[in-house]
Amino acid sequence: MKYKDKNVTIGEVVVEVPEVTEVFKEFRIDFCCGGHRNLASVIEEQKIDGAALFERLDKLYENRKASYENKESQFDQMSPQVLVTYIEDTHHEYLRRVLPETAGLLTTILRVHGKNHQELFDMYRIYGQLKADLEQHLLKEETMLFPDFNEIDNNEQEIIDLTKMIMSEHEAAGELLEKLRTISGNYHLPEDACKTFAKTYQLLEDIEDDLHQHIHLENNILLKNYRKRETLFKSNEILN
């Protein structure tokens, strides 16, 4: 849908199409502190040429969509070995860097704001679980699942069992992310939030985004053939 037909805030547009900030700067639209404002009302208040602005926004949106679709088809065409290397170099590397950093920040804001924002205690506990789960999960993939893609004579049943375990861990991680989002009220910053608070929420949202893409690549592209094989394997088992 075109932006002009949507009832969106400035912040929502930036999340969808991050490169839009350049256009907002040009039209003198405040996307930082004013990110919560409705785009249509800002256009009216600041007497902005709406048609010109929407044309630019829609173009950026279309470009982003096209490049996303292009990238998706590239992933689909990658060999499992190449895709595994890509996942390790981008998503695993990212998590190893950002998980401890976020844990440190969360401890800091818990110490400073925990008394007034007790939901942070729950967030701390759930994030701790997510971090520990993911750290062992990455190792499980790197030492058990991924090497299987290089072996020709691997045990089919073993891979199927491992795939199931990996996918159920993905689901568990997704549920923890969902809990964090709910407890934080969609990462809505309280009035008294300091810069560290904002940075922590930003990192948590980035982790969520990255993890969604990471899990999508593993579940829907890397493991999809195994899932097909599982169905085949099962039907053969029944026939035998």
Ligand SMILES: [Fe+2]
């Ligand atoms: Fe992974």
Ligand SMILES: [Fe+2]
């Ligand atoms: Fe995974």
